[in-house]
Amino acid sequence: MTASLTWIILFLPLVAAAVITLFTQRDRELSAKLSIGAVAISFVLSAVLFLAHGSGKPFECACPWLFLDGLEIQIGAILDPLSLVMLLIVTGVGGLIQIYSYGYMHEDRSVGRYFACLSLFTFSMLGIVLANNFVQLFIFWELVGVSSYLLIGFWHERASAADAAKKAFITNRLGDFGFILGILLVWNVTGDVNFGEIKALLEHNPQAFGALAGVAGLLIFCGAMGKSAQFPLHVWLPDAMEGPTPVSALIHAATMVAAGVYMLCRVFFLFNVPTAWPASLAFLGGLTPLNVIAWIGGFTALLAALIAVQQNDIKRILAYSTLSQLGYMIMAVGLSGPTPAMFHLTTHAFFKALLFLGAGSVIHALHHEQDIWKMGGLRARMPVTHWTFLVGTLALCGVPPFSGFFSKDAILAQALQRNSYGLFIVAVFVAALTTFYMFRLYFVAFRGEARDDTASHAHESPSVMTWPLRLLAFASLFAGVWGIDAFLARGFGDEHLHSLPWYQALLEPLSHSPMAALFGLMATALGFSAAYALYSGAASDPLPMKLGALARMMRDKFYFDELYTGLIAFTHEAISRVAAWIDRWLIAGIAVRGTHGTTELAGRALRLVQTGNLQTYAFLLVLGVAVLLYLVLK
């Protein structure tokens, strides 16, 4: 029963995608309804599973798919707290975003294609969430990459969208290369790809990886680095904003980019083994893969937050904020805290989807104007969008009692608990920056006077778009006290977090780790007052005047794109030269012309034998027979 429900949840969106692509692509209404219907049914069934299995033991079912000698690869499903929460996020937030898309994309010609891609994405993401082995995970991982490519490049007639899609796909491919090496390494060492089996094997024999333990961890992390856009592969995510805004909300904020964090939490047992490095990597001695992960996460969070401060495109600000929050999650994983990471992932899915959809509503009302300095005064003209956006902002900034406060506090507390003061300071600083750039966005776009004609004629979006906003605002407000963290903690075998009634949960952060809560709140207050002082009623950005070169660097994203472009151009040139030389001299020269020349020479020589004289042939024939006879009779 459970197994068949799980398969229905997984395959319903795929069926919707196939039906839309094959039959109903021309019919925009029907395509949209099919896609929304599929994800809605999946959501209801996920809720049923959540209620049925939420408190029970993890459930696993699988059917064999491929036999290689000595290895059976399965397509399976695990239902444990981790995957149940993700199921609800993917189908729930995804469903709301699809409903919103129905309003947002109404004018577009290729709505059918849009919904087919969204359904395909939902299917792939559910496949990742349910996967019970590395191979299945990797297959759906790539499928998610493909659907992300299709959706970023949805408006493929725009060159920038097509380029962004390619950039996202190729950058992800870099990370996935490391990921598949990691999978092969794990497979080679443990002889299995099933998570449960590997975990049991590592518990039985923690030294199974020997000197490769550290390398395996880092290679697996490469996958998360690509998908969750961590430094140095962070460059694709801001460009992915070329896609339609609901896509940015669903894929590049709420779910897909969280897949890396989810994957790390799913295979967290790989990081619990004693660390060892091979001799060639001895300089890493003393570090664990988790340290590296934590610092990369922290660095990404800081870098992205700094860049976000000087962006003027509403979607780009949110994109860098997503990067920064993903950095937080990765940092939490690196601090041995999969529970805070997944908790933040959950609340972030709510409020970031809300923020993106709010931004989409603004962009929709302003006829695709994305520059916040051409907005202003939207509070009065778009009341629902305004208050839901404010809820999202407060949640992202970690203002109690909004959900973001609880999850961010859990991460800060985790840093303190691990005595990682460096990362704690980074995290607190990033929290201040987050509040600063979010309120900069809020003050400039929603308060003050309209700076542009379109902004003064803006009007509220239709209710098919505002209702998802309201529902997400509700979730962003209350998700912190629903006991998601305790529920997740049980999935990681961590029983000390108890589910508290909501009025106790509200004050829990203060009693659990007062230092973390205090610093977090101070950072938020600091960020808010700075933003209020600088941007409340500002007509233009005062920061470039004050900071000079630093502000320019932030605006230009610290020149990572230019650096990568230059680097690629340089290496590309070098490789091209070598390849051209090989092609000209070795392949065309020796291989092709050489073969041709020898054959022709041999042909010229041999054809002299063809005299056309019958008797010569007869003589040669007899000669041949004589030679053969001699050889046989010798």
Added chain:
Amino acid sequence: MHVGLEHYLIVSALLFSLGLLGVITRRNLLVIYMSLELMLNAANLALVAFSRFNNNLNGQVMVFFIITVAAAEVSVGLALIVALYRKRQTAHVEDLTAMKY
């Protein structure tokens, strides 16, 4: 003197060599043809001799086949030569080198 198998074989080999010499050295197609017949008959002689000395009729049966095939071959070959002569006015192999490189 007792005549044994080897004597027959020697005669057969001599006939064969004479035929071969003719095929290789003579220029006239008709003569080459006659030399070819000589080679065939050398083979026939050897077969009959083997048949006689092995008390086995297989060799003689083979000879009948060869004679039949040779007759057919000669008729076709002569027809070719006549046709060739009509076209080229010659039956000398040196003049027939159209298949040269």
